[in-house]
Amino acid sequence: MRPLLVLAAISILAGALAGLFAPRSSEAAVINYSLRVHPAATSSLTCGWHSDSCSAQNAGGPALDWDNGDDATVYWRSYGWCSIGPCSVIAKGTISKAVPFCTETRVSIKDTYGRAQQMMVYTHTNTSQSGQQFDIEGSTSYAWTPPKGVGWSLTQESGGCNSPSYFTGSHVHEWHSGTGWTKNTSKYPNAPATGSYPAFTTLGWHQVSRGWSIIF
Amino acid sequence: MNRLTRRTIVGSAAIVAALAIGAGVFFGVRTLAGDDSGAGAEFGPFWYAPYFEEDFKKPRLNEQVINGILVGPDLELAPRSGLCQEKGSEAQYVPSEELEQRSGGTPLEINPSYLPEGVKLERAEGAECGGTLVNVVKYYNVPTRENPAELGVLLWSGGVFSVSRNLSTVRQFPLDGAAERVAPMSIKGRPAVVMRPVMPAGVDAGIGAVTIVIADDFGITAIEGDGLPLSEFIRVAESLYGGRQ
Numbered sequence: 017m018r019p020l021l022v023l024a025a026i027s028i029l030a031g032a033l034a035g036l037f038a039p040r041s042s043e044a045a046v047i048n049y050s051l052r053v054h055p056a057a058t059s060s061l062t063c064g065w066h067s068d069s070c071s072a073q074n075a076g077g078p079a080l081d082w083d084n085g086d087d088a089t090v091y092w093r094s095y096g097w098c099s100i101g102p103c104s105v106i107a108k109g110t111i112s113k114a115v116p117f118c119t120e121t122r123v124s125i126k127d128t129y130g131r132a133q134q135m136m137v138y139t140h141t142n143t144s145q146s147g148q149q150f151d152i153e154g155s156t157s158y159a160w161t162p163p164k165g166v167g168w169s170l171t172q173e174s175g176g177c178n179s180p181s182y183f184t185g186s187h188v189h190e191w192h193s194g195t196g197w198t199k200n201t202s203k204y205p206n207a208p209a210t211g212s213y214p215a216f217t218t219l220g221w222h223q224v225s226r227g228w229s230i231i232f
Numbered sequence: 233m234n235r236l237t238r239r240t241i242v243g244s245a246a247i248v249a250a251l252a253i254g255a256g257v258f259f260g261v262r263t264l265a266g267d268d269s270g271a272g273a274e275f276g277p278f279w280y281a282p283y284f285e286e287d288f289k290k291p292r293l294n295e296q297v298i299n300g301i302l303v304g305p306d307l308e309l310a311p312r313s314g315l316c317q318e319k320g321s322e323a324q325y326v327p328s329e330e331l332e333q334r335s336g337g338t339p340l341e342i343n344p345s346y347l348p349e350g351v352k353l354e355r356a357e358g359a360e361c362g363g364t365l366v367n368v369v370k371y372y373n374v375p376t377r378e379n380p381a382e383l384g385v386l387l388w389s390g391g392v393f394s395v396s397r398n399l400s401t402v403r404q405f406p407l408d409g410a411a412e413r414v415a416p417m418s419i420k421g422r423p424a425v426v427m428r429p430v431m432p433a434g435v436d437a438g439i440g441a442v443t444i445v446i447a448d449d450f451g452i453t454a455i456e457g458d459g460l461p462l463s464e465f466i467r468v469a470e471s472l473y474g475g476r477q
Contacts, residue, residue: 067328067355068325068327068328068357069325105278108278108280108281108284110284110440110441110458112441112456112458113305113406113408114394114441114443114456114457115308115309115405115406115454115456116367116369116394116395116396116454116456117309117357117359117367117369117396117398119309119406122392122441122457124391124392124441124458126280126389126439128277128278129275129277129279129384129386130275130279130280130386130389130432130437130439131376131386131389131390132374132376132389132390132391132392132458132459134391134392135391135392143408144305144408146305146408146409146441147284147287147288147408147409147410147430147440147441148284148288149281149284149285149288174308174309174406175308175309175398175400176316176323176359176361176366176367176398177309177323177359179316179322179323179324179359180322181322181323181324181325181359182323182325182359193354193371193373193392194354194373194391194392195373
């Protein structure tokens with residue numbers, strides 16, 4: 017009987033030690049993600065890449081201006097991708113309103129575990145959805161998130177921003193904030209260029225893109 | 233059945249039982265020890281989302297005066313009837329390269345004496361009316377930071393926040409969100425209003441957005457954004473008024 021008890025004790029000890037210290041099979045699993053954010057209003061570009069104001073002097077900034085109707089909806093539009101599926105949701109967007117001078121509707125992007133994947137900002141856009149979160153969809157072959165209305169274009173701006181230098185009618189000044197974004201400069205020109213583009217659902221006609229990885 | 237065969241059967245059964253016990257203990261210990269294979273895995277994918285859904289259903293802030301500041305979802309930034317109109321001029325952009333020099337030493341200067349390590353200035357903008365600076369905005373980028381002692385536990389979610397200062401004779405500010413997250417506060421003796429962030433599962437890591445509105449003698453100072461714990465945003469706000477934090 018004693019040899020059996022010794023064997024059982026050894027089994028328990030070996031099992032416990034292996035459970036604590038043996039490497040886990042999933043340690044090396046890395047999933048890569050890609051997010052492509054498309055223009056939020058109409059497909060009519062009223063100013064190419066610029067910073068504060070639309071002029072050749074300010075060319076090359078983070079923003080594109082898109083024409084929009086008075087009170088017209090401003091949409092989150094994006095394609096999402098992951099290297100290993102299923103990944104029907106790759107991130108969450110959280111809407112917030114901010115008014116540092118002009119009126120901004122911001123979409124803060126957080127990944128699977130809540131880490132920042134930075135922010136898209138829609139200036140001259142009002143919202144009543146501050147605090148609301150929505151799914152940013154994805155798949156292994158790029159999935160389109162059904163356009164999510166995040167706000168509407170103002171017909172008149174707030175305070176000092178209601179000036180011709182900033183606001184000459186309903187449009188969306190759409191820009192990315194934070195690090196790690198890549199501007200789609202091959203598709204959209206610098207300020208003060210204008211034009212019409214297949215900006216909505218056509219893959220490759222995104223405004224900006226970014227990628228990240230998560231170790232599972 | 234001879235004695236040798238019985239001993240073989242008993243021995244084999246003992247080995248199988250030992251392996252079963254070992255395997256059971258292995259998986260039991262692994263389950264109890266938790267899964268440390270992915271950053272944040274202990275919270276599960278999108279663990280924070282239900283808390284935002286719940287918050288969005290709560291009663292919203294109605295227009296009201298808090299600490300002497302009029303706040304509400306449909307207000308304008310103070311105000312259209314402000315300095316620009318008094319001067320009979322329209323607001324104009326101030327080139328960012330001129331902004332530091334133009335704002336330095338004025339009430340609109342934004343120069344926090346405290347910024348958490350790794351927080352970086354992303355861009356600055358300003359506006360003037362008739363030669364007078366009326367607005368300065370600075371956008372800051374916050375890196376993600378995890379607890380080195382607990383893999384995957386966020387200290388800072390990371391993100392973006394703005395600090396803005398506006399000349400104004402009216403104390404009002406647009407604020408939108410769940411009413412229960414809005415409260416009066418004081419920043420270095422100045423009346424202020426805070427809209428604290430959604431803190432999923434009590435985690436104060438900047439996953440939700442915060443707004444701090446401060447009534448100044450010259451107008452309004454506001455901090456809006458996410459990425460940091462509320463206590464860090466308060467330290468940044470206090471540091472706008474000088475002194476060690």
